[in-house]
Amino acid sequence: VDDVLQTLEFVDHHCHGVTSLNGGVPAFEQRLTESREPMPFNQRYADTSLGHALLAICAGVLDFLEKPRMEDYVERRQELGEAEVARRFLSAAGLSAMVVDTGFACEETSPADLGTLAGCPSYVVHRVETIAEEILLRGGDRFVQDLSVELTSAAASGVGFKSILAYRGGLEQLTGRPAEAEIERACSQLADGRLGLADPVLIRHVLYETLEVASQRGLPIQFHVGYGDSDLLLSSANPLHLEGFIREAMDRDVPIVLLHSYPFHREAGILASVYPNVFFDIGLAIPHVGFEGQRILAEALEVAPFAKLLYSSDAAHLPEFFYLASRLFRRAAGAVFGRWVAEKWLSQADARRVLEMIGSTNARRVYAGMGSA
Numbered sequence: 005v006d007d008v009l010q011t012l013e014f015v016d017h018h019c020h021g022v023t024s025l026n027g028g029v030p031a032f033e034q035r036l037t038e039s040r041e042p043m044p045f046n047q048r049y050a051d052t053s054l055g056h057a058l059l060a061i062c063a064g065v066l067d068f069l070e071k072p073r074m075e076d077y078v079e080r081r082q083e084l085g086e087a088e089v090a091r092r093f094l095s096a097a098g099l100s101a102m103v104v105d106t107g108f109a110c111e112e113t114s115p116a117d118l119g120t121l122a123g124c125p126s127y128v129v130h131r132v133e134t135i136a137e138e139i140l141l142r143g144g145d146r147f148v149q150d151l152s153v154e155l156t157s158a159a160a161s162g163v164g165f166k167s168i169l170a171y172r173g174g175l176e177q178l179t180g181r182p183a184e185a186e187i188e189r190a191c192s193q194l195a196d197g198r199l200g201l202a203d204p205v206l207i208r209h210v211l212y213e214t215l216e217v218a219s220q221r222g223l224p225i226q227f228h229v230g231y232g233d234s235d236l237l238l239s240s241a242n243p244l245h246l247e248g249f250i251r252e253a254m255d256r257d258v259p260i261v262l263l264h265s266y267p268f269h270r271e272a273g274i275l276a277s278v279y280p281n282v283f284f285d286i287g288l289a290i291p292h293v294g295f296e297g298q299r300i301l302a303e304a305l306e307v308a309p310f311a312k313l314l315y316s317s318d319a320a321h322l323p324e325f326f327y328l329a330s331r332l333f334r335r336a337a338g339a340v341f342g343r344w345v346a347e348k349w350l351s352q353a354d355a356r357r358v359l360e361m362i363g364s365t366n367a368r369r370v371y372a373g374m375g376s377a
């Protein structure tokens with residue numbers, strides 16, 4: 005299993021851009037948390053499973069022979085420069101393709117730049133809330149028509165859609181397609197300048213319209229579920245809220261991809277086992293759970309079919325995350341699959357096949373626009 009994992013190439017199906025740090029140790033450590041606030045009592049976000057895993061695993065790429073102190077690590081980063089640090093970590097991540105969500109941390113690096121750094125093709129998913137908000141910024145008096153046109157044109161340049169509904173009032177809002185009259189009423193209020201995307205009717209319309217276009221174009225829809233920063237209410241990010249929408253998507257043959265999942269990776273796994281159109285990942289959890297990722301991976305695979313789990317890093321801002329996620333996933337997979345082979349639940353050949361599925365072939369099936377390798 006370890007031999008397979010050393011050379012296994014991943015399709016990173018959910019990641020973002022890298023940005024310059026513009027700061028020292030405090031700025032670096034703030035990148036290691038989803039919190040927007042500094043730690044109280046001068047404690048440190050680097051003093052976590054993630055922080056120690058990062059120093060232990062990333063040190064070698066920056067030429068340290070052993071785990072350095074955070075201060076020395078950040079100094080070495082500055083010595084090498086942002087561009088060289090990004091080149092080293094992305095090229096060492098072992099990726100065969102990447103799918104970039106440009107809605108976050110992509111101000112300095114385009115998907116093409118990231119692909120060049122990682123030495124693999126890159127593809128794009130379009131955030132539907134961003135598309136809708138841009139229309140509203142232009143005035144929005146032809147919101148329904150413009151949305152349909154913009155979603156169709158986005159479908160032509162991307163391999164899927166992404167929704168951050170969890171950050172726009174919560175997943176429980178997806179209670180069904182709004183009636184024509186409701187949409188008209190919301191749009192007329194929009195023309196008065198009174199409503200924005202916070203309106204539950206409009207946000208529902210955006211998602212069901214996305215479902216329509218995704219169905220016509222054969223594209224998947226990704227949803228942020230679970231762990232994220234303090235802009236979302238975690239209880240509103242439980243993927244179980246999506247069950248009604250998932251059923252409608254199933255009737256239209258639209259894959260639904262649950263991103264991050266943790267701490268609802270078991271719920272996500274159950275949805276993936278029950279609905280043929282549901283896929284999920286544990287990106288962000290790995291790397292954020294640091295050196296204990298094997299338990300999360302084993303839990304994610306408790307009932308989920310092996311064809312339903314996808315690899316992702318959810319890397320953003322720090323290039324380290326591309327590499328760290330890749331190394332920690334290999335480590336977690338080595339522990340889980342190594343044990344399964346040792347206990348003779350899986351043969352070596354089974355393990356190789358399943359790891360290749362999770363690493364890349366599952367993603368290539370979901371994102372048909374990528375083509376097979």
Ligand SMILES: [Zn+2]
Nearest residue numbers: 018020105318
């Ligand atoms: Zn993300």
